[in-house]
Amino acid sequence: MGCAASSSEARTTRKKAPVEERFTPTFAAGPPKGHNYRRRNSISAEADRSTAKYVRKVVPKSASERAFLARAVSGIFLFADLHATLLNDVLDAMEKKVVADGERLMAQGAKGDNFYVIESGKYRVLKDGKQVFEYSGAGFFGELALMYNTSRSATVEAASAGVVWALDRATFRHLVTSAQEQRAKVSQESLAKVVILQSLSVADRRRLGDALVAREYTDGEVVIVQGAYGGNMFLIEEGKAVACQDATVGGKVVRKEVFTHNAGDYFGERALITDEPRAATVLARGPLKVWTIDRAAFERLLGSDVKERMLSRVKSGYTQSK
Numbered sequence: 307m308g309c310a311a312s313s314s315e316a317r318t319t320r321k322k323a324p325v326e327e328r329f330t331p332t333f334a335a336g337p338p339k340g341h342n343y344r345r346r347n348s349i350s351a352e353a354d355r356s357t358a359k360y361v362r363k364v365v366p367k368s369a370s371e372r373a374f375l376a377r378a379v380s381g382i383f384l385f386a387d388l389h390a391t392l393l394n395d396v397l398d399a400m401e402k403k404v405v406a407d408g409e410r411l412m413a414q415g416a417k418g419d420n421f422y423v424i425e426s427g428k429y430r431v432l433k434d435g436k437q438v439f440e441y442s443g444a445g446f447f448g449e450l451a452l453m454y455n456t457s458r459s460a461t462v463e464a465a466s467a468g469v470v471w472a473l474d475r476a477t478f479r480h481l482v483t484s485a486q487e488q489r490a491k492v493s494q495e496s497l498a499k500v501v502i503l504q505s506l507s508v509a510d511r512r513r514l515g516d517a518l519v520a521r522e523y524t525d526g527e528v529v530i531v532q533g534a535y536g537g538n539m540f541l542i543e544e545g546k547a548v549a550c551q552d553a554t555v556g557g558k559v560v561r562k563e564v565f566t567h568n569a570g571d572y573f574g575e576r577a578l579i580t581d582e583p584r585a586a587t588v589l590a591r592g593p594l595k596v597w598t599i600d601r602a603a604f605e606r607l608l609g610s611d612v613k614e615r616m617l618s619r620v621k622s623g624y625t626q627s628k
């Protein structure tokens with residue numbers, strides 16, 4: 307596919323949100339008030355590796371149930387980093403549970419067995435016997451004991467009949483916590499291939515790796531829109547991205563392909579460095595896997611020498627080397 311955007315601009319990849327607005331963290335109904343999630347690398351991944359044996363689990367579900375879960379899970383920040391295949395494993399493993407009014411789903415102080423996503427119903431959260439919160443119709447709970455390998459911080463019981471979807475401990479820990487470790491490793495490997503970043507120290511690359519978010523696009527999908535305000539830079543892990551510019555010729559808008567970015571290359575830096583609108587539309591050519599860095603991380607984590615070199619590519623115009 308060339309510069310023509312596929313009609314899939316609104317088609318979903320892993321996140322459903324307008325182009326360039328996909329990167330704002332979404333908290334479906336969490337995190338719980340007063341709880342500060344620690345950085346992802348402090349999640350307890352080591353402690354129960356020996357006890358939590360992961361076996362891939364597939365619980366059959368209807369297309370509409372799966373669609374509901376895909377939507378619900380896409381809004382939960384815990385899953386924001388998962389590659390599409392791991393996200394599929396999460397959806398496969400989730401099991402429907404019909405809950406009766408008054409049923410207790412977890413007890414403060416107990417070991418954590420499941421993580422739950424709410425489909426319907428109300429659920430009250432009690433600490434030391436006192437209600438501290440009530441979920442109503444949406445949200446998730448039961449993640450803390452699984453993430454940090456601690457006992458349940460609260461009791462959760464149904465305040466009406468309802469439906470929840472359970473993800474068992476072994477799957478949660480394997481897919482969510484190991485994926486984060488895996489992601490850190492993969493991002494280090496792919497960052498090492500990005501030529502412009504090779505001057506960064508190992509420590510700086512590690513910090514940058516922690517700030518990256520993985521995204522995937524299908525052929526023809528738009529990553530960046532010419533004229534838009536840019537919030538992110540992109541590093542290509544796999545695939546190609548084509549930059550196209552629209553110009554008005556004789557009253558007609560003509561789109562011209564101006565550059566192809568290959569694996570190991572980056573794009574989207576110009577708008578962050580110059581604070582100008584996006585100079586081109588960038589589309590996936592074939593399946594595209596990228597890592598994104600938001601403006602704040604870009605400012606904080608990329609040294610001035612890296613930015614200088616990026617700026618000189620901007621100033622010299624992009625010359626195709628491959």
Ligand SMILES: Nc1ncnc2c1ncn2[C@@H]1O[C@@H]2COP(=O)(O)O[C@H]2[C@H]1O
Nearest residue numbers: 338339439447448449450451458459460
């Ligand atoms: N103050 C709160 N508000 C909302 N939910 C909470 C609050 N405290 C705890 N929870 C949820 O209740 C769950 C109890 O089990 P966990 O500690 O595993 O994870 C906890 C959170 O998901």
